[in-house]
Amino acid sequence: MTKIIYTTVDEAPQLAAASLLPIIKRFLSEAGLEVETRDISLAGRIIAAFPDHLTDAQRQSDALAELGELVKTADANVIKLPNISASVPQLTAAIAELQGQGYALPDYPEAPQTDDEKAVRAKYDAIKGSAVNPVLREGNSDRRAPAAVKAFAKANPHRMGKWVSDSKTRVATMGEDDFRSNEASVTLADAATLRIEHVAGDTVTVMKDGLDMPAGTIVDSTFMSVKALKAFYNKTIEDVAKEGTLYSLHMKATMMKVSDPIIFGHCVRQYLAPVFAKHGDLFDANGITPNGGLGTLLDKIADLPNGAEIAAEIDAVMADRPPLYMVNSDKGITNLHVPSDVIIDASMPAVIRAGGKGWGPDGEEADTTCVIPDSSYAGVYAESIDYFKETGALDPATAGTVQNVGLMAQKAEEYGSHPTTFEVPAAGEMRVMNGDTVLMSHAVEAGDIWRMASTRKAPIMNWIELAIERQAAENCRAIFWLDETRAHDAELLNYVRPALAEKGLTDTFEVMAPTPATRASCEEIREGRTTIAITGNVLRDYLTDLFPILEVGTSAKMLSVVKLMQGGGLFETGAGGSAPKHVQQLMEENHLRWDSLGEFCALGESLRFAGGAKAKVMGDAVDTATVKLLAEGKSPGRKVGQDDNRASHAHFALYWAEALANQTDDAELATAFEPVAKALADGIDAILAEIKAGAGQPVDLGGYYHGDADKTAAVMRPSATLNAIIG
Ligand SMILES: NC(=O)C1=CN([C@@H]2O[C@H](COP(=O)(O)OP(=O)(O)OC[C@H]3O[C@@H](n4cnc5c(N)ncnc54)[C@H](OP(=O)(O)O)[C@@H]3O)[C@@H](O)[C@H]2O)C=CC1
Ligand SMILES: O=C(O)CCC(=O)C(=O)O
Numbered sequence: 187m188t189k190i191i192y193t194t195v196d197e198a199p200q201l202a203a204a205s206l207l208p209i210i211k212r213f214l215s216e217a218g219l220e221v222e223t224r225d226i227s228l229a230g231r232i233i234a235a236f237p238d239h240l241t242d243a244q245r246q247s248d249a250l251a252e253l254g255e256l257v258k259t260a261d262a263n264v265i266k267l268p269n270i271s272a273s274v275p276q277l278t279a280a281i282a283e284l285q286g287q288g289y290a291l292p293d294y295p296e297a298p299q300t301d302d303e304k305a306v307r308a309k310y311d312a313i314k315g316s317a318v319n320p321v322l323r324e325g326n327s328d329r330r331a332p333a334a335v336k337a338f339a340k341a342n343p344h345r346m347g348k349w350v351s352d353s354k355t356r357v358a359t360m361g362e363d364d365f366r367s368n369e370a371s372v373t374l375a376d377a378a379t380l381r382i383e384h385v386a387g388d389t390v391t392v393m394k395d396g397l398d399m400p401a402g403t404i405v406d407s408t409f410m411s412v413k414a415l416k417a418f419y420n421k422t423i424e425d426v427a428k429e430g431t432l433y434s435l436h437m438k439a440t441m442m443k444v445s446d447p448i449i450f451g452h453c454v455r456q457y458l459a460p461v462f463a464k465h466g467d468l469f470d471a472n473g474i475t476p477n478g479g480l481g482t483l484l485d486k487i488a489d490l491p492n493g494a495e496i497a498a499e500i501d502a503v504m505a506d507r508p509p510l511y512m513v514n515s516d517k518g519i520t521n522l523h524v525p526s527d528v529i530i531d532a533s534m535p536a537v538i539r540a541g542g543k544g545w546g547p548d549g550e551e552a553d554t555t556c557v558i559p560d561s562s563y564a565g566v567y568a569e570s571i572d573y574f575k576e577t578g579a580l581d582p583a584t585a586g587t588v589q590n591v592g593l594m595a596q597k598a599e600e601y602g603s604h605p606t607t608f609e610v611p612a613a614g615e616m617r618v619m620n621g622d623t624v625l626m627s628h629a630v631e632a633g634d635i636w637r638m639a640s641t642r643k644a645p646i647m648n649w650i651e652l653a654i655e656r657q658a659a660e661n662c663r664a665i666f667w668l669d670e671t672r673a674h675d676a677e678l679l680n681y682v683r684p685a686l687a688e689k690g691l692t693d694t695f696e697v698m699a700p701t702p703a704t705r706a707s708c709e710e711i712r713e714g715r716t717t718i719a720i721t722g723n724v725l726r727d728y729l730t731d732l733f734p735i736l737e738v739g740t741s742a743k744m745l746s747v748v749k750l751m752q753g754g755g756l757f758e759t760g761a762g763g764s765a766p767k768h769v770q771q772l773m774e775e776n777h778l779r780w781d782s783l784g785e786f787c788a789l790g791e792s793l794r795f796a797g798g799a800k801a802k803v804m805g806d807a808v809d810t811a812t813v814k815l816l817a818e819g820k821s822p823g824r825k826v827g828q829d830d831n832r833a834s835h836a837h838f839a840l841y842w843a844e845a846l847a848n849q850t851d852d853a854e855l856a857t858a859f860e861p862v863a864k865a866l867a868d869g870i871d872a873i874l875a876e877i878k879a880g881a882g883q884p885v886d887l888g889g890y891y892h893g894d895a896d897k898t899a900a901v902m903r904p905s906a907t908l909n910a911i912i913g
């Protein structure tokens with residue numbers, strides 16, 4: 187029987203855990219099962235990186251490194267909650283909060299000069315962005331809506347915006363001089379140690395060396411032309427002004443932590459082009475960059491002697507530009523304020539679910555032009571939008587479902603590329619070398635964004651097998667979303683086709699480029715059918731928000747299993763993130779609308795995976811409880827005054843205890859849970875009243891990134907009745 191590890195994370199899922207985990211621990215103790223926590227929160231990772239700056243009492247071990255080893259063993263049984271992938275503004279805010287709590291951490295060096303500063307910066311950069319998931323994901327991804335969730339969504343369809351055929355909403359993408367169009371790809375026949383070089387005239391600079399690749403690895407390299415990017419932004423700004431839509435930029439600055447903040451920064455720069463033309467040198471001299479977003483830019487400008495004047499010029503330019511899609515129009519937070527505020531996997535589905543609408547500066551809904559610079563995957567959103575314009579919104583009461591099998595293990599594809607991504611220092615050539623042989627090379631200009639990505643053979647073969655297994659289980663249409671005209675995909679297909687042929691399954695699977703696959707999948711679910719999208723890593727991420735958000739309203743209710751390649755299990759909770767908006771609501775009015783359904787799904791799976799008869803009984807009872815929770819409508823409501831996350835946990839505890847008391851597979855457990863079930867049933871009204879007593883009041887958690895455990899427990903466990911039963 188394996189021990190279950192429950193991760194300590196950030197924001198809403200961590201607040202939910204403060205309420206749910208004590209219940210889980212209490213219940214599992216009856217079955218002799220252990221649950222341990224490991225802190226992979228942003229604050230925890232910062233603390234672990236700087237032991238020398240901290241007191242003994244403050245120090246924390248590097249739990250991420252420990253888990254990174256654990257997931258390479260058959261013993262791993264990890265329940266992984268979503269964590270913050272920090273943009274620079276979030277990272278600096280977390281550091282400041284910890285410093286305020288007495289942690290003598292170094293500041294984040296914006297422009298490191300000394301060796302010391304460079305070392306500090308390197309440590310912080312390793313914490314930044316998506317630094318957790320790629321380490322833990324030693325397996326491929328199986329994400330789908332559980333049958334009970336689908337059935338519930340059909341019976342209780344969520345609200346969908348209306349799509350009209352003359353909607354002006356569209357996707358704008360480069361289509362040339364971008365990552366998609368410049369891609370080169372090779373499959374290594376033998377193991378190799380690769381080197382990345384920049385060549386300018388006679389000068390060869392080694393950008394990265396010692397990149398060990400096993401035989402069979404697919405290696406890609408590509409770049410985005412900064413000149414083309416700027417021209418593209420200028421054109422979109424002009425077009426959007428004519429179209430009368432909102433301007434919205436959709437990036438993944440968290441997961442693509444090197445390339446996408448730069449691409450984001452160029453958008454801020456072009457949007458404010460007259461300001462940068464006038465003050466660019468001053469900004470450079472003061473280390474002011476737009477890559478952390480307009481918010482940070484404005485803060486830094488405020489510190490300049492002529493700050494007020496420049497701020498007024500920025501306002502004037504913005505008034506002259508097409509209106510921006512807003513993150514929070516009440517607070518004046520625009521799309522360009524913080525690179526991690528608008529994250530494409532969640533933001534594009536939200537626009538599509540709303541019938542192609544975003545929020546404008548006036549607080550009103552409007553059509554929006556969705557700017558997605560690189561064209562590799564933009565077609566998925568463009569095609570979805572076209573499809574819904576033609577056919578009207580999807581009806582969640584009758585829609586089928588698109589499941590996903592995603593290639594993800596061992597930092598596959600673009601999502602593993604940040605250590606090998608560079609902003610090109612000078613015009614010349616970027617090349618990938620294998621000894622003296624040039625594997626791939628690109629002519630580049632200064633500022634171009636060049637990257638290398640790799641995908642190992644073992645994960646690819648494992649992914650194909652997982653696809654075969656899932657298709658056999660569902661017996662439905664299954665499509666490999668691969669584009670034979672794209673360099674990387676063509677190499678992947680050299681693995682996929684023979685593997686399918688060898689098993690006589692060539693006709694069981696289809697291969698389609700992402701754009702037609704999007705249409706085919708939309709048509710399938712429109713007819714109420716199930717289909718499986720077998721995709722690379724980026725589309726795994728995008729599609730497991732897109733389809734769930736359209737079909738069941740949210741990706742929070744997804745079953746999200748990572749079958750680790752060495753035999754262990756990683757159970758992710760849902761397919762979404764850490765919902766910062768939910769924390770804000772809790773702090774302002776003591777209502778947490780986070781839905782822990784993803785945690786319930788993961789817990790059931792993890793328990794069955796743990797092995798042993800008792801664990802199976804516990805896990806099956808979790809599923810029974812989850813189905814009942816949905817059927818009884820006990821999921822959290824969005825508004826203060828409704829039952830919230832804590833109330834849903836109380837119901838979950840009640841139904842879990844009932845399921846355990848009523849099952850007949852394990853008499854001992856039934857006996858143990860009978861009084862618990864009775865106490866919860868008798869106490870539920872009091873429990874709900876105790877939880878609701880604090881509704882509407884602001885609460886103090888003692889911190890945002892590094893809250894106080896006691897204060898958080900007081901907020902998240904307000905029911906004395908429930909606490910007495912849980913112990
Ligand atoms: N696996 C991981 O570790 C992941 C981490 N992230 C990280 O999370 C942060 C926020 O990312 P963002 O793109 O804003 O996406 P989120 O998924 O956190 O939020 C988008 C919206 O989805 C809804 N939502 C998400 N989860 C739930 C839930 N359990 N219950 C109810 N509603 C939910 C909320 O909608 P509403 O406001 O309408 O209630 C929320 O505002 C970033 O730091 C990002 O990097 C993101 C994805 C995965
Ligand atoms: O790791 C991250 O930053 C986000 C991951 C994500 O969005 C996903 O797995 O769906």
Ligand SMILES: [Mg+2]
Pocket residue numbers: 531727728731761762
């Ligand atoms: Mg995602």
